[in-house]
Amino acid sequence: MPVRANMLTLRQAGLTLVELLVAMVLMLLVAIATVAMYNVSSSSYRTVDANQELQDSARFAMEIIGQAARSAGYQDRTGPPTTEKVYVDQVFGPTIREAWRVEGRNGQTLSGGNSLTYSTSGVVNSSDALVVRFFGANLPDPANPSVAKVSGGKPVPDGSMIDCSGRALPYPVGSADVGVSAFFVKVLNGEPELYCKSWNSNAATPAFSDTQVVRGVETLQIVYGVDTNNDEVADKWLGAASISDDPAVSPNWNNVVAMRVGMVLRGSVGSSQGQSATASENDLYPLGKAFTCENTATSCTPTEAAHRFTPPADNRLRRAFATTFMFRSGIQ
Numbered sequence: 001m002p003v004r005a006n007m008l009t010l011r012q013a014g015l016t017l018v019e020l021l022v023a024m025v026l027m028l029l030v031a032i033a034t035v036a037m038y039n040v041s042s043s044s045y046r047t048v049d050a051n052q053e054l055q056d057s058a059r060f061a062m063e064i065i066g067q068a069a070r071s072a073g074y075q076d077r078t079g080p081p082t083t084e085k086v087y088v089d090q091v092f093g094p095t096i097r098e099a100w101r102v103e104g105r106n107g108q109t110l111s112g113g114n115s116l117t118y119s120t121s122g123v124v125n126s127s128d129a130l131v132v133r134f135f136g137a138n139l140p141d142p143a144n145p146s147v148a149k150v151s152g153g154k155p156v157p158d159g160s161m162i163d164c165s166g167r168a169l170p171y172p173v174g175s176a177d178v179g180v181s182a183f184f185v186k187v188l189n190g191e192p193e194l195y196c197k198s199w200n201s202n203a204a205t206p207a208f209s210d211t212q213v214v215r216g217v218e219t220l221q222i223v224y225g226v227d228t229n230n231d232e233v234a235d236k237w238l239g240a241a242s243i244s245d246d247p248a249v250s251p252n253w254n255n256v257v258a259m260r261v262g263m264v265l266r267g268s269v270g271s272s273q274g275q276s277a278t279a280s281e282n283d284l285y286p287l288g289k290a291f292t293c294e295n296t297a298t299s300c301t302p303t304e305a306a307h308r309f310t311p312p313a314d315n316r317l318r319r320a321f322a323t324t325f326m327f328r329s330g331i332q
Contacts, residue, residue, distance in 0.1 A: 050271035050317045054216070058265055058321035061194055061214040064164055065130070065261055068181040068196075069325035071161060073101030074134040100253035102327065104130045104222055104240040107306060110184040110197055113207050124192050125219040126306035127185040128240060130261075134179045136161045136169030164196035165211040177201045183213070185220050192218050194263070218264045218318070219309050221286045225258030225324075226251045234258045237291065262286030262322035264309050271317040284309045284320040 107126045108118045118129060138148035139158040148155040148171065155170035162168050164181035172178050182197040194217040197208045224243060225234025228250075234257050244252045264286050285292055285308055292307035311318050 046271055050267035051319065054265045054267055054317065054319045057214045057216060058263065058319070061217065061263065062261065062321065062323045064196070064213055065183060066323065066325055067162075068132040068164055068183070069102075069259065069327060071134040071179070071181070072132045072327050074161060074328070100256075101134070102130070102132050102224075102256060102259065103243075103245070103253045104128055104224070106239050106241045109186060110182050112197075116180070116182060116197060116199075116208055122186060124185040124187055125264075125309065127220040128222045128306075130183040130220075130222055130259075132181045134161060134169075134181075136171050136177075136179050138171045163198040164213070165198040165200075165209065167198060167200065180208075182208075183220065185217055188212075191215055192266075194220060214265070216266045218266050218311075219286060219306070221262045221291075221307055223260050223287060223291055224256045225260070226255045227257045228255070232257055256327065258324060258326045260287055260291070260322060260324045262288070262291075262307075262320065264311075264318055264320050266311070267317040270315055272315050282311055284311065284318060286320045287322050 105118045106128050107123055108120055108129045109123050109127070110129050110131075111117055111119045111121075116131075137158050137160050139156045141147050141149040150156065155173065157168040157170040159168045161179065163179050164183070169179045170177070178199075180197070180199045183194065184197070185192055185194055187193070193215050194213040196211050196213055198211065199208055200206060223237045223239055226236055226238050226243070227233060228235040237260065238251065242251070243256065244250070246252060247254060262285075264284050287307050292305075309320070
């Protein structure tokens with residue numbers, strides 16, 4: 001009986017070495033699983049956040065370009081008859097020629113301060129350039145509504161017509177006062193960005209100024225809807241290289257009734273959860289596959305080839321966005 005009592009009073013004083021090792025392994029597995037879940041959750045959050053940011057940026061960029069498209073060719077018919085003139089290109093080089101309400105160039109950018117010129121230097125991923133022109137609108141003089149209100153010797157804009165920088169423009173007094181919103185892509189501090197140039201005729205020294213629109217735009221691609229039978233409907237879509245600057249040649253910019261704008265935006269480093277091992281599966285089509293060729297690169301025209309974007313493997317999330325804009329009719 002005493003022996004049985006002594007056995008009942010025995011208690012385990014600790015863990016065996018085997019039990020301790022098993023417990024450590026289990027805790028390590030739990031820790032690894034927790035870290036893995038956190039990494040997956042964190043990566044997913046970054047991707048979702050980056051995707052939302054890209055959508056917001058694209059929406060804003062398309063809104064600014066769309067605003068310019070809706071303004072293209074606007075003329076205030078209530079203005080003085082003597083100033084109802086054709087668009088005279090006062091800024092594109094030394095040659096005076098008709099300036100279209102909209103025009104562009106494939107694979108070119110824009111430069112210039114006192115003048116505005118197309119350039120093939122510094123083009124980002126074969127991006128296109130777009131130029132839109134329009135007239136501003138004046139605020140009527142309260143004492144005489146038939147004339148414009150004047151301040152500092154210049155007409156006061158009514159705020160209804162603004163350029164891509166957000167500047168309200170008055171009705172042009174001279175050809176140099178025609179409103180301009182010009183879009184292009186350039187790299188600043190290693191980051192590709194969508195910019196616009198606008199003409200500030202009210203400045204002490206009138207000049208073009210650059211305004212940043214959206215960061216992360218790697219390519220800007222544009223095709224134009226051309227009306228071939230004068231019914232104000234796009235019958236075919238062409239790149240800028242296929243549209244003539246000569247009004248006597250068809251098709252010219254006077255025949256353009258719409259445009260489709262596409263762009264590729266990228267997020268920050270680490271915003272993507274990975275890319276496909278097959279490079280072609282990562283390709284993006286800023287205008288949609290219908291506007292590019294799916295054959296070998298040698299059979300593609302330069303314009304078609306630019307409509308397919310192959311991103312580098314840099315762990316960035318990328319999205320392609322496209323929108324079609326119609327121009328107001330009967331204004332050329």
